[in-house]
Amino acid sequence: MSALVRFFQSTILSKVVMAGTGVVLVLFLLGHMIGNLQMHIGQEKMNVYAETLQHLGGVLWLIRLALFTFLVLHIIASIRLKALNLSARPEAYAFKNTVKATLASRTMIWTGVMIALFVTYHLLHFTVKATNPQYGGLFDAMGRHDVYSMVILGYQNILISIVYIAAMILLGFHLIHAIESMFQTLGVNHPKYNSFIHGLSVTLSLIIAIGFISIPLGVLFGWIALPAGVVAL
Numbered sequence: 001m002s003a004l005v006r007f008f009q010s011t012i013l014s015k016v017v018m019a020g021t022g023v024v025l026v027l028f029l030l031g032h033m034i035g036n037l038q039m040h041i042g043q044e045k046m047n048v049y050a051e052t053l054q055h056l057g058g059v060l061w062l063i064r065l066a067l068f069t070f071l072v073l074h075i076i077a078s079i080r081l082k083a084l085n086l087s088a089r090p091e092a093y094a095f096k097n098t099v100k101a102t103l104a105s106r107t108m109i110w111t112g113v114m115i116a117l118f119v120t121y122h123l124l125h126f127t128v129k130a131t132n133p134q135y136g137g138l139f140d141a142m143g144r145h146d147v148y149s150m151v152i153l154g155y156q157n158i159l160i161s162i163v164y165i166a167a168m169i170l171l172g173f174h175l176i177h178a179i180e181s182m183f184q185t186l187g188v189n190h191p192k193y194n195s196f197i198h199g200l201s202v203t204l205s206l207i208i209a210i211g212f213i214s215i216p217l218g219v220l221f222g223w224i225a226l227p228a229g230v231v232a233l
């Protein structure tokens, strides 16, 4: 068997695809979280930011296409890795030696599935507005789409806020192991740096999860409030 065929059949290719696409997805999450933090500043800032993104037009669609491709490749590689791992040991272990494997690492596939379900719901909720078509009719005084009020009206529903907060806790959990193994796959793996890399993964995951969660919490506790004149739809 040639080295190239062996490479394509090995787990290495899937791991490299997972790590490479993972880097891009984490960068998207950081950017999306920082952009969304403008909800804490106010309606004007948030709506100008959302409008600027919309004005990217064709470029926005290219970014969306790239993001979608990376997400699909990430999912395909994860399924392939899981299948290769299972076929490598068809017999279930008599004793599950999971002492060293952390809870986050053992549940990656499940937190991944939950995040994929969440992203589907999130796109239907805020991007396509299929679950709440009335959000499409919200405009601010300058005639911009009122994304600020849309997000607040969404999170004023306690059930929706709970779904978002739960999804973002799972996301943080998924990221702790994901970021750490990304470094490993990309070759940054030395006993001298391992505790630093672990700390960095935990810190980045916490920043992303807490940053996102601060928005539904802000709405529920009232420090992010609807502008005068906007009423619950």
Ligand code: HEM
Pocket: 032, 036, 050, 064, 115, 119, 122, 123, 126, 127, 147, 151, 164, 168, 171, 212, 213, 215, 216
């Ligand atoms: C408090 C948390 C979040 C808020 C307030 C939020 C807000 C939004 C809004 C308003 C949009 C629609 C933008 C528009 O079309 O005008 C959007 C799109 C999107 N969000 Fe979020 N989001 C949050 C968390 C997340 C998380 C945790 C993920 C991923 C795990 C995510 C992934 C996406 C994706 C993939 C899009 C589509 C981007 C696009 O339209 O190109 N979001 N988000």
